[in-house]
Amino acid sequence: MFRNIAPLLRRADPAAYTLWAGFQTLASARSFYGYMLKQTGGEWSAPLDDVFIHFDYARATALGHPFEWTVGNGYSSGNTSLTYPFVLAAGWLAGFKGRELMVWAAIVAAVCVFGFLLATRRLFIESERDDWGRISSYLLPPVFLGVGAHVWSLWSGMEVAVFMATWAITLVAWSRLERDALLPDARKTSGTHAWWLGLAGALLVTTRPEAAFTIAIFGAAAALSHRRSGNLHALGILVRAGVPAAIALALQSFANKAFTGEWSANGAVVKLALNNPYMTPDDKLADYVFNVKYAALRNLDYHFAHIEGEHMGEFNPPFLGAAWNIVARQAWWAGVIPLALGMLPLAFARTRRIAVIVWLQLVAWVVVVAFNGQVRWQNERYVMPAVGWLLVLVALGVSVALRTRSQPLGRGALARPSFATLVVLGALVVQTIGVLTRPAGSPPEFRLPWLLALGGGAIFALALRYWAVRMPIVVLAVLFAYDHQIPKMRDQKWFFGRASRNIRDQHITLGKYLAELKPNRVLVGDAGAILYESNRPGLDIIGLGGYRGLPFARAGVHGLPATLELIERIAPADRPEILAIFPTWWGVLPTWFGGEELRRFPVEGNVICGGYEHIAYKADWHLLGTGDRLRTMPAGDTAIKAEIDVADLVSEKANGYVFDKPSNGWVDMRILPDPANAARDMFDAGRRIAVGKSESFIGNGLTAGQPAHLVVRTAPEKATRVRVRISGVDVGVIDLVRTGGWVESVFALPAEQVKPSMRIELVNEGPGDFVDFHDWLTQ
Template sequence: MARILDRAQRAFRRVSRVLSPLLGYDRALYVLWAAVCTLLSARTFYGYMLKQTSGEWSAPLDDVFIHFDYARSTAEGHPFEWATGNGYSSGNTSLSYPFVLALGYLFGFHGERLMIWAAIVAAVSVFGVLLAARGFFLRNAARASTALGGATGAWMRIASFLLPPLFLAIGSLDWSLWSGMEVAFFLGTWACGLVAFFDLDAAENAQRARRAWLLGLAGAGIVFTRPEGAGTVAAFGLVAAWPLLLRHGWRGWKPIAGLLLRAGLPAVFILVVQTVANRYFTGEYSANGAIVKLAANNPFLTRTEKINDYVFNLNYAIFRNLEYHFTDLPAIGFLLPTLGLATLAFRETRRYGVLIWLQIALWLGLTAFNGQVRWQNERYTMPAVAWLLIAAALGASALVRRRTKPSALFMIVAGALAVQTIGIATRAANTNPEFRFAWVLALLGGIALAALFSLWPLRVACVAAALFFFQVHQEPNYRGQKWFFGRASRNIRDQHLVAGRWLAHLKPRRVLVGDAGALIYASQRPGLDIIGLGGYHALPFARAGVHGLPATLELIERMPATERPDVLAIYPTWWGVLPTWFSSEVLARFPVEGNVICGGYEDVIYRADWHLLGTGNRPRHAATNLRDEIDVADLVSETEHRYVFPSPAGGWTDMKILSDPADTRLDLFDGGRRISGGNSERFVLRHLTPGKAATLIVRSAPDATSHVLVRAAGADVAALDFTPSEGWVETAVEIPADKVTEELSFEFANTGSGDFVDYHVWIAQ
């Protein structure tokens, strides 16, 4: 063993002598190396895309064109609008990215050529990340040179050259970086925050306040690009404040609090302004994307179901990367995290390791609220993957450093976790991840790893083997991601862009879409997104999308007839009866062959027919002098009347088209909610004359037997019995004069066994 150690040390000295003349040029060489790696990665993916699309620029996700929609509106002087004329929208996943894309639009990158500008932005952002992240190595080199000697510091500068190829080695990350989404640009804003963090770290006392503000401004840019970056900003602030806590203890809380406030307030300000703007312009505090995508905003899920959804998303985000994106052999997916965890095993890299791992944990913890985390090639998790790769490069360089040894205790813990990870990765297919090995066995594995890594030559061999096996087992995935990028881009071109160009020639007044993005961008026509991301003035289409199609149609009913879409461009399999009930003919079909990314086999263009909307707004009961009404399932009407349904045990929306009781030759449309047996709904009606008897008119279309108690101001005033019917039923309820006030609260309690479906309620005097 002594002979092996001596030979290894002599080899290390020879390598150092060979490389030492180049150290004076390492900065320029690293810049060149980072640029080459960035351009080669971009060329790999874009080159294959252009090969698949026969030279046309496209994108692998339709959501990319949502950014392009906002960017075009911004360039035309309508910022924060998905489509010009629709008003303020909070539906974009990034507030700042459309402004950056708008610059390209102003520079002449119109149409699909805006993707070229997005590629330039991505390349500059990735290059910036590689330059900024080298600071982990350079600052570590400076510390090592002081504490351990110049050779060790020089090694860290040399080891930094591992960062660019390792950062760009995972195909799924590169897929997201070059996709045209905001992932690369977000990491670019993170790089600005990292530079500000390093500057604050190196500041003298007199400079700390100003540099803390600079970190705060960078943090504002981070959350302005992705609100989930709030955790990333918090990690920068906490790690920056840690040395002050060690130096002064809690008695020095004032400088610590000052640093945290300066580093965090700008980001908090951005989030507050965004929330206030959302509330002012849309009536919602949350952004449309959060309303649509977060299970926490789903009124039909129980608390347990929401927690289970979060846990599922978090497990998926972790293990989808470990077992699929990192390797084609799940049992070795632990290699990258183990190298990353090595940053915590060395005193010189521990603080930076804490920063990176804290940002990874906070990012995954926040994005797990998003039910879309498991779609779109897991792009929502990719910032965490990027940070893990940086940690892995830093950890690998620390492990092969000759003059330091990792913490034995930490390596035991890390080794035990690696053993358990291997156990999880080798579980039976379609089973939940769980620890399969006894912790005694795992700890023995950790002790073996700690003993192994106490010897420098063995550490070097293990790191080299880990990087080798990672590359070997990532290469098939990388090829697959390259193919997936090209094929997905072709799918988007063949279906959405071609359909959008066809719509541009048709020149419809407004296009209803259920998959906002390229259809509107390529057609250059106003749109209505019934998923709700796009927005339309203050109408809550995003929340209606969560409640169901009947709620969405009730909102379209509120639109002026001249503003309603005259064309539907949708996947018919997504929207049930929508094209059957509300279209008059099929205008065109746009199928896609070999589909890997589009939401359906074909986009179908229908001519819209909204003549049934509004037919249910008046009661057919012979009542006069109507004072107020609540249109159930119309979210605007429900909000105005403080409507409450029995969430999550009921209140599912429903709709029907049945013969008009006033004229059986005509049809009547209305939407409502199902109130299951044992539950109730509550609302208020206004504009009544106190002390004067009133008549309540209740519309239903019973499909089950139900018994409904009608309560006014808390007192039972009537009981309604419903039996299954093939038509609309309107029942009148007399409200005694002594119960009537200017504003009267009502409760409909279903005490029967079947569902009561409430469609509309009027009150007359």
């Protein structure tokens, strides 16, 4: 009978699955956006301020200024996703302006998720007659949309959903190449299909550059499939698959260098510990290892599971009764289930290849994004593509584990997993359980003996070897994981709505206020909704936004004094009129450069904003530039031949300035009475040189063999001695004593050491720190 109706069901299946995927997508989107609108009283917002950074770039793009954060600021690499602003700009041009652009972002996300569910279904169905593959693929939509934090990111308005869609496009292109490899004449069409894979890879990396390894893995897998057609042909496949992405990344890097002076994007400069000039290599490695562990464990013991002791079981299958609740109290079960189910495709021959590819991409993604310190924030959105791939593997694992036969329609041998593979995977699961059940306060490490883990893996393998045992275990595991995601999903919906309300109440309200004031420019520490809603020019002191080629991103890494030195380079008429900042983020900035406090913008019940209160200040920059001039010319000299403004990154670069790293060169700043007029204040920023450390710069323009002077501006906190070297030759010391103000120490350079170009090195011999603010060479 089944054989008679099977053809009818197969014909109806595409439409049925399409409706099912569409229903799941819309139901999920409606539940999150609906709660957002409930929290905001019907106003569209977003749960992250970073969403509005995309909107800023999209608006500028729609207005004919692509790659600009705000019109007039010039090229910026602050939006790491190059393609997403263009997608949003299409919505702006179509009429989705203002906060209605979030409606367009929601539409885009829904289309992308829907397309992803359609494209990835091919992983389940092996042939036209694979009925179990068709049936089991219906599990994909609810599983993919079944983890609250993952869905939160998909609907957040960030580029996560678009990225997953580009991955699905790349998967389709790769699948065509895989089919080509089975043809008698694989060379006939594989070249063209390899180029399509390459173009899809270029789209992938321009949506998220961390996907470079993702396309590399697809390309390598495709090349390996085509080896039987010859190594040269396989190499051609690899080159075609990789070159477009490599060109896209190279063009982005060259553009960054040309317009900003940095090969890296602003986001990488600001967020990666690798760029921190003060951290030791050990500090950077420790930060990276912490991020890797955090990225994994935050999902395993939080997003996949409940908080220990809080969950009593909500699904409650009637046939299990009280036993279900007893097991449900153990959070680690829920944490390890997605991992275990996601590993199952590795154990079956029919799914092993794609499982290896996706697992390699998943691991590579986590390894790469862990360089980003922001992986610990924003509801872990950076790691969510890896979670999405894991959920696809979970659905695929359930599908292959519940197959009764290796061939369609129940023919062929029983589908059995590899025993050895299951032992190894089971050992990893056991070790993960050991990590999740570690004593409070202990480090997250594999703490169980490997012999014990392998023994547990053997039991795991025996239990899953046979279908009659495997089936109830897998089914119960799915139900148990679903049970735990009921409260987690509810929490994430609440978080989504509350976060959106927080952004509306604080950032957007502040933006509306600024739109009424119409300041010439606004300084912000959050480069998103404030500027988008106000539609005013801005200056982002974190550095993501960029401003006319000045290295604000790099200055942000060095510290606030370096940022203020760059603001000195902005024409007074173009400097921000308003500071719109969290005062707790920026130390003395509002005290020294914030004049009148205009208005406070608190947020009640804050779960996402960077502080309780955003405050708008009228900016007061009158002290900027007061430290530019040398106050007293050394006797006998008539001209300044060279000058370096320490902590001004532009001046430092022009003068070849370097300081010993790490743990040295911290930027500092002072406002002290002007040596030329004690009734006035003078501002300058510099670098703190620790005892035993040095700094150096190149002095150009002196007349060789003629007496000259080095003038060093400092504000000594305690007595210290600074040794002066010219091109490695020791020429004397500057002795500093503690003072209450600025000191411009004059050091005579021996005439025989003076050359048209020379490196001058200042070594702090102690016992106190030496803070160098400004140096001049006079003659």
